[in-house]
Amino acid sequence: MEIPHNISLTPEIEGLVASGSPVAIGVSGGKDSQAAALATFSYLDRAQHSGPRILIHADLGSVEWSDSLRICKELATHFGRDLVVVRRKAGGLMERWKSRWLSSKTRYESLSTVTLVPCWSTPAMRFCTSEQKTHVIMADLKRRFKGQKIINVTGVRREESAARSRMPPTSTDTAGQIITWRPIIDHTVDEVFGAIHDAGLLPHPAYREFGMSRVSCRFCIMSNLADLQAAALQPESQGLLQEMVDLEIESSFAFQGSRWLGDIAPEKLSSSTRHRLKQAQERAIKRKSVEATLTKAMLFTKGWPERMLTDDEAALLCNARNQISKMYGFASDHLTVSGIQHRYAELLAEKSEKNPKQMEFW
Template sequence: MLQTIDLSSLRTRSNAYNPARARDVALTPEVAALLRTDAVVAIGVSGGKDSVACALAVARHLDAIGHTGPRVLVHSDLGRVEWKDSGPACERLAAHLGWELLTVRRQAGDILARWEKRWSNNVERYRDLSCVRLILPWSTPALRFCTSELKSAVVSRALNKRYPAHNVVNVTGVRRQESSARSKMPVSTPLASLSTKGRTGLTWNAIIEWTIDEVFTEIAAAGQALHKAYTVYGASRVSCAYCIMSSLDDLRAAASCTDNQDVYREMVRLEAESTFAFQGQRWLADVAPHLLSPELATAVASAKAAAI
């Protein structure tokens, strides 16, 4: 059985919350200096716990320092692979804060369209003898074009268009506790895609030092409802429903949601067509085989044999 988040524990945290003792955001001199110029503060939000807590904490900090510059939440819509509650969760957060929510999308299609196009293009090159090796359709931990193309690039493009003459602080909910790679990340770093002559852009990882308990405490204190991926389906993180970085438990949680089952079959179909498993040696088809038609299950079996 899938585990769900203990909501009674969250209520206890909320009751014990003391605004005067709330965890502060992490700061650098560079961030503080830009905020004093009333730079644009753009917070990337997915509907997940870290981005929600980050937005709440940053909003509190901006109010405390008297920041009067533009503030905006930015949600990158990932299309078919996104949890259905992600957009509404971002809308709830925006309404709570009284901030604008800017939703952006990759014009050339969602992440599944990108994977499908990557595969068809590679097959065409292979057929034309312009390459000698077929490559997998999926992004990987070492080649996360899903993040760069569907999040970073489209967000930067939208902010550049909207705020061409403003300094911009691009805020993320990255936390050191999440992974060994993130544990080494700085509090802030220059952001070339938002920097031009006479204009500065930087990335600010405002809650990078926070623990997961502090994240949940912040959300509970604000009275914000958690994303349904956590409370109903027992997922531990929110991004794509089926993410190249997801644990097996999170993939199973996603597949248990009827909203995610059509795209599950579409992704398994691409596994079968390409003979490349979604996560290295882990086949998405094996996560919820009961959702597959007999024809698709047979195609997967053939793909596995071909892959070997």
């Protein structure tokens, strides 16, 4: 059998394909998942794969480009297959970022955390991808193909980043049931667009019409400045832009660490929003300077205090909690030295009763 040009194969994948294992191709609407689907179907046809094949799309809600679902459906139609669309039951990514802020605020008010936790996901803490995509897709596949070994295809390419350049063509989940296969891991961007063109398909309009270098969430935590600017200029992004800037204002946490989404295209915001954003940025500076007065020993580890505070430490925390609560308008408890000492004692007693490892820590 002639192997399609440049496809990354391993003996394990060849064996699973030969035995008819189910193949699920994750599609996002982006070019890489289109190219991965094309390369996979071409290989499976030549290998006379007899098992089930599906295209699966995790819909993250309002953060998605309007065209992404359409592109995924067109791709499925191209192969004569249905598209499986999965969503997190508790809501899309914007809802998750908002609920995380609400949780951070509530935990701060009750002194279940010493410092406020940012609402946004970060490159080091990508709960957006793990909760909204990986977990939802894997759960569906395990239900759909119970007890079978499943090939899970992704469009990851080594060219994309230093971390991806080190990835192997396959990896297996801890239960040994799902084998993630990266068939186009060594493809170049030209090969990707070339494969889409050769198949008579069109890439997502965000590349050529909107000027995006990557198609992901409209505003991704890892987007570069040019992509954020291009996304912010699109008419379809305006509602989401306003909602995300409102969350930056409410939380005083910038979307990308030190880069505020509200600064990307200020001309798209009302003067009142720009004014509130400036106040939020000033609040962020003050919050950081207040938090800098706290020592590491005063912070919680995995949600729990390490020890009781000295009276001096409790006084420092008391001062910080009063300032931050006033700044944000929080209805915080434990705003006195004795109240803080009482809360630490309560938490330490609770900690010793429970095994923290068994507690869900968000």
